[in-house]
Amino acid sequence: MSLFYKSTRDDSVKVTASQAILKGLAPDGGLFVPESIPSFDKSLEELSKMSYKEVAYEVMKLMLDDFTEEELKACIDKAYDEKFDTDVIAPLVKADGAYYLELFHGATIAFKDMALSILPHLLITSAKKNDVHNEIVILTATSGDTGKAALAGFADVKGTRIIVFYPKNGVSPIQEKQMVTQKGDNTYVIGIKGNFDDAQTGVKKIFGDKELEKEMAEAGFQFSSANSINIGRLVPQIVYYVYAYTRLLADGEIKAGDKINAVVPTGNFGNILAAFYAKNMGLPINKLICASNENKVLYDFFTTGEYDRNREFVLTTSPSMDILISSNLERLIYRIAGNSAKKNSELMESLKNTGKYEITPEMKAQLSDFYGNYATEAEDAATIKKLYEDTGYVIDTHTAVAATVYEKYKKETGDDTVTVIASTASPYKFTRSVMDAIDSKYDSMTDFELVDELSKISNVAVPQAIEDIRTAPVLHDTVCEVNEMSSSVKKILGI
Template structure:
């Protein structure tokens, strides 16, 4: 009814409330050789121009997206779906966050995960007809896809909540095909991409670089999808046997694994070089699925609502009772979804941001100084997915913190580009930070080992090292009477070495992954050469 149609203002002067109530509101590259006539005919038959705008798929749309830097006219969900950065270099966000009030939240209490996802995503993707969006969501969030739940947990819940003790919970987000929380959004992204590309008659060639987790999640989401190919670069011989097997064992004809002779930075440099060749990028429809994609953030909002409802049920809380979330954080995408859920009205008291030794974000929330690290300063740790030097989603939060002042965001990121940092400590923005519910902390390898041991000893469950970062920092900020939900970001089977150090034995594996290293593998070994990667893409697109 009227509640569902109402949107919250997020402009200047509208603060998010306080902690006691929910928020109110690489170098140059060779030019590829000319395509043959056969290839050109193939390209024209297979796809329209990649830079043609999408048209709305629904006749009535009200949700529009803008850039954090103010240089993009408002667009619909489908118009921004395939993009990463906005044309002005910023990140996309809704013009206004949709509101959820107490009555609607109460109505959602009995919803399945799929029903809840549809209710929330409908607010962000209103240019997709409701019946189509529901079909996409229903196809995504099934027990068959999220089949790796621990013994005793119900896979039909998609994100089962494990109560460790009264008021302390583990929200299990890693039951998807690659055993990482990224599957929660990436599986939806694959189905959304296929839907929109089919409607537009376009192809998409996804190019990415991975050290393990993101690549496997993207490949499992896009495998077998019509009009989509994935070209994933990884450092040859540098991933774990488990991660290598997860990716290279895929036999789908639209998945291409390229093992680059070099390190992860070489892979990233190739992706940047190809993406910066705008003519090549447009002609061959090069896209990405990295964490700044808005649809990934939107999909992650859902499990904050699901976790809140499950935790307040488990603890028999009164209506509207606040809950805190502890979130392992690297790129800020996961916790950004929690911030948006809070802005929508979800009664979140604290968003507890947990980093490892790479404490760029913890430093900001403690001091007001945002100082991205150089590659040489970025430490390799036992929670490697959080070994981040620059938080790529952080700009979205700063946009909200600055009352959605795009000029201020441009000024701050210009300071980062020129001097490597910005300092808000002496500004009203730093004093305003507390209104958004964030607290933070960091942990060390020793902390992770001890936390894994403690959780196993006291609660009989094994957690991975990233989740251990979250639990350790979460417990530091736990408040009496406020349920604490710790987000699990991966299953321990992905990090056998650390688990062996902590517990003296290998972690259990889900049955689906028991013998994954013995499966046949399909991959191509190549030099760290962007021109060679371009030729590889051209040949496969024309095949």
């Protein structure tokens, strides 16, 4: 075993991969990052002959090297099974000159399934490896998709409970219905009167509450996280970028060593950070194209070097990206600060106190791998409509942000490198926004009438995840103020 994880805010913290997965967040509030990023030990040609599960093992074994081969393969087998509606797990679909990496074929029809199908198994294995006997309480904030994917992954998993906080008026109707109808004796869903950043900040505050941690331990509980701040979420996400490249290679679309671009719609920065890690492991990626919606805090950061959350929060049709504090960006900041916990801590303290920070010119120079841009609501809708009319292919609102930004990138640069666009959710998850974009005549239909109409025009069967919630009863109806989040957790746990 050679790879340890450090905290982005304290150089003295050093843990194994399984310990980092168990903790979720470092004690000092920092995020766990690998001391170094390992390189592939298989060639791209070898990887191109493998299935998704086999590629997953080859990538994840390098990052989670305190798991035995048997342990890791068992986790992978349990994750990528019949929960996915295709054996390929993450198909590539070519449309309008780009390759859409469909990451929504899992149980909850969003890309979060790719990591949250395996996280419960990584977590339970980690607990056994570290002789943890407490009940693990998964505490998560969601902007829409993480919540349902985490609930589905952890439902009725022995030795765990899961509590999900979501912004009551900040997710799509389908997203909310998916969460509030979730079965499982160990699942709890709470709407908060605030936005996602309020939920995320509240969860981080609970994690940092030492008094509560002590009460939890005395009652036989300990917290962990299913958010992308958990390295157990990030590592599985690296896999699908590697797999996408190897599919292009296997299909003769590229030759080994040819570079590709990756376009990722992102709010919390985890998904594109996984692509950055893939590049640093040896995947030939030319440009990491960071696509933002009208909450364009990341676009402004890549343009100016200043991160500033002091702005109006915009509710958009791509709600999973309605975020002003991009938690995973801290992992990149730590890296471009020369892996300096001191420098990173100073910047994060500035963010906490003033709502902004500015990186040095030397740090900004290290961001040349990235290109940032954003899409307006009108551009987003126009992209959905045009792609459908030109090709018959229907994408969701988040993927449309990425497709829009990719067109801007091509126009600015003339770069015609083979490009993979991360398609992060099924259009069925955001049916009303998608159908409104295609034609305003659908405006008077109910949500489920729109579902059936989308199936007709796209020639894609309604996913089981949607069929399951048509008549499902609401099982979770709790709503609380932001300052009541901690007491809500205590009430659930009986402490």
